[in-house]
Amino acid sequence: MTVTLRPAEVPDAAACALLMRAWCDETPWLPQLHTAEEDRAFVTRRISVGRVLVAVEGGGVVGFASYDPGYLAQLQVGAAHRGRGIGARLLDRVKAASPGGFELWTFQANRDALRFYLREGLTETLRTDGQDNEERLPDVRLAWAASGEGV
Numbered sequence: 001m002t003v004t005l006r007p008a009e010v011p012d013a014a015a016c017a018l019l020m021r022a023w024c025d026e027t028p029w030l031p032q033l034h035t036a037e038e039d040r041a042f043v044t045r046r047i048s049v050g051r052v053l054v055a056v057e058g059g060g061v062v063g064f065a066s067y068d069p070g071y072l073a074q075l076q077v078g079a080a081h082r083g084r085g086i087g088a089r090l091l092d093r094v095k096a097a098s099p100g101g102f103e104l105w106t107f108q109a110n111r112d113a114l115r116f117y118l119r120e121g122l123t124e125t126l127r128t129d130g131q132d133n134e135e136r137l138p139d140v141r142l143a144w145a146a147s148g149e150g151v
Contacts, residue, residue, distance in 0.1 A: 001057045003086055005093055008052035008064060013044040015061035016054065019076045026079065029109050031135050046073070053093055055086045065090040067097065072104035091120055101145045108138040117142050 008016065017039040024030055034042075046052045046066045055063035055077070063077035063086045072094055077087045094102065106113045108127065118124070126141040133139055 003055050003057045003062065003081075003084070003089070005053055005055055005089060007050065008043075008047045008054045008061075010044060010047055012052070012054050012061050012064075013040050013047055016043040016047075016052065016064045016076070019061070019064065019078050020074070022079065023076060027110075029137070030107075031137075033134060053090060055081075055090055057081070062086060063090055065094050067094045067102065070098065070100060070102050072102050075104075087116060088120060091117075095144060095146075098144070099146050101143065103141055103143040105133070105139050105141050107135070108140055114140060114142075120144075 017036060020039050020043070021036055024032060043052065043064075043066070051066055051068055051073075053065045053067075054061045062081040064074070065072065065076075066074040072091075075087060075090055075094075077090075103125070104117070104122075106117065107130075108114075114124075122142040122144045124140055125143050128139055128141075130137040130139055
């Protein structure tokens with residue numbers, strides 16, 4: 001099937017929240033800090049300001065990216081759809097919408113995400129002990145420069 005990318009609409013919030021929850025559930029080192037309702041409310045707020053892009057296949061949301069100018073807040077692809085280039089396509093759209101470049105944070109333990117972002121041209125700019133994030137997990141800041149090269 002063909003995967004299409006489009007701006008998210010409020011009805012997509014539930015599917016995006018389920019993708020978030022599934023990843024949290026399959027990640028044993030991640031503390032569970034939010035309820036399913038809080039996840040849905042978060043995505044709904046992001047969609048309402050036009051900052052979410054969804055990947056759709058067969059009528060269902062299989063991935064999404066949430067971003068602000070200069071910042072990628074979240075990029076999520078469902079487990080059954082990973083490894084098919086969907087995350088790279090979402091990231092490319094965020095790059096295209098970010099003429100000034102952008103940064104993001106991910107956890108040091110999220111090795112798959114780190115490999116993905118480095119492969120896609122982002123550069124690691126900082127590692128922390130996690131003291132300043134909600135989860136209190138060591139994290140990594142990565143950046144992408146609008147020239148297409150790492151910062």
